[in-house]
Amino acid sequence: MKIYDDKHIKNVVFVGAHNSGKTTLAETMLFEAGLINRRGTVENKNTVSDYHEVEHDREASVFATPLHTEWRNYKINIIDTPGLDDFIGEIISSIRVADSVVMVLNNQHGGVEVGTEIVWNYIDKYRKPTLFVINQIDHPAGNFEQSLASIKELVGNSAVQIQYPLIIDGAQCILDVLKMKVYKFGPEGGKPEKLEIPEDQKDMADMLHNELVEKAAENDEELMELYFDKGTLNEDEMRQGIKAGMLNHELFPVFCLSALNDMGSGRLMGFIDNVAPSAADLKPEQTVDGQNLERIPGAPTALFVFKTVYEPNVGQITFFKVKSGEVNANDKLENSRTGKMETLNQLFIMDGKNRTPVNKLTVGDIGATIKLKFTETNDTLHIPHKPIVIKPIQYPAPRIMKAVFAENKNDEEKLSDALKKIHSQDPTVVVKYSSELKQMLVGCQGELHLATINWALKNIYGVEARFERPKIAYRETIQRSSSSSYRHKKQSGGAGQFGEVHLKIEPWYEGMPEPEGFNVRGKEEVELSWGGKLIFYNCIVGGVIDQRYLPSIMKGILEVMEDGPLTHSYVRDVRVMVYDGKMHSVDSNDISFKIAGAHAFKEAFMNARPKLLEPVQELVVRVPEEMVGNVMTDLQGRRSIIQGIESNKHFQILKCTTPLAELYGYSTQLRSLTQGRATFSSEFNSFELVPDSVQEKLIKDHATTN
The missing domain is CATH 2.40.30.10 (Translation factors)
Incomplete structure (x- = not known):
């Protein structure tokens, strides 16, 4: 195979909503270039791109698939991506390595759809050169004007028409205002007949051509001067300006075609060759330490x-x-x-x-x-000994989280290994074991994403899995002070066990004053691994308890805090003053004071108005402005507190705090409420007190299941 340099390599990614025709377009381009002898179809499950069994089952792309073709001394690497945002990880990684993005729209569906809006946010974030392709122009239900209007609503006046469809003598044609030619296609598509622009289309063609000239000139100072001097630009100058505009993320060419009937795909490939940015045109790749990777012969690999x-x-x-x-x-x-x-x-x-x-x-x-x-x-x-770390792809956090179990307990290890491989293949699948909840947790982007994971577990790795609602990692704390004492005494022949501990506990908060009424002889702050603190005071006077037993008392307290008295959740933010007790010269030992400390702490805890804390998420919802009311009503039903609302074009950004327990199923509900147009993200914010009614139910449910 011929080796191409970076000036003759074009890396393009096909993105767009489900059923927009990305896979069919990729198949047609490979056929046009002679890489394949016959075109497959999604329906016949024989396309080059959608070859995985799960894609055949679902008749839709699930994975991003790299392809390539060679066209007029250029190599075009194509990445065909899924159209559903459940598989957004495949789309993001493909956009990351592409030089240009081809956004494919379904003319039958009116252009920009739900998935298109969501993907555009990532394209805009990376500021990738982008062109739009309105597909299925020959479909009887198509509406090119509506599709074009939807693009302009998405990107504004930066969308510039290169082509528009028309019918001449009953034949499908495409008028190209860059070439100022008409391409007329036969019933089978393929290579078109080139025609002059008909008289009844000249005014429209001239107007669009002039708009294209102006937009091309705007992106290059030299071209702008030429335009002022000549009043126009030639085709090569226009191509130069269009490329500059694409690189600036300020010009988005709009093409039209029929991928299924092979009408216009060759012209699109020609534009990708001649105009779309190559690998050499993009800014140099940056390393994590801000260095640019040079594109020069002999540079380190x-x-x-x-x-x-x-x-x-x-x-x-x-x-x-x-x-x-x-x-x-x-x-x-x-x-x-x-x-x-x-x-x-x-x-x-x-x-x-x-x-x-x-x-x-x-x-x-x-x-x-x-x-x-x-x-x-x-x-x-x-290369060895010349370290380079390229900035990694930032993947979105999971939108749903499930606990997963192997139906056959003997398959637990097999399940774990399989999930690790699935995560390696798709980093948006988050897999972790919670020792606190004693559950394996799987996070993903939606119910369809989860169904695909389950399909892979069953059909590829041979594991039958069960997915359930995950437990919530609550915390326990106290709301008032309480004192308690406990004597541990055990005699069973020989040396016995004896230890007596008197202590007082109080709620702890940052910056609180030191305890009053105690002779503090020592203080230890324990940063708890699950968050919060234990502040332990030695207030023993007169040696009633030997200093060597205090660590054992604290150890007993920490064991209770790891297995809270209310619901076996972690305890946090408590301070303890050990101020009295007794010991025996023979029978006292570490285990005795550990037990006494644990029992005294537990009794004091239950008398200190114990309270459950729940994890609260910071939730950001991006919702079309006309749908805000329903989303707000749903959020309020989930005990959300609205923190603020911001406007972003035709969207409203809702910022609120919501208990994690109330977010179960939110992804599916939000999709239902907004026809999939809204998106959300959430991250941990804080632990907050649960309402009394919720606490009562949680304690009752815990008692029932334990």
């Missing part, structure tokens, strides 16, 4: 891993983009995260499940290797 896949008969496939230098088969590179050496025994260009071996890949190119031992998604591989 650096690869960024953006995707990992496990294939049953192959093992781990690692996808990477060459960010600096070049990589050769059998190169040995160091992983910046693990410090381990990896040997890239084989290099491949991937087209779905098909692997084409290559000997070398240069900067800007995308490739794959297999059977790496220590490398995961987001890792950097670099």
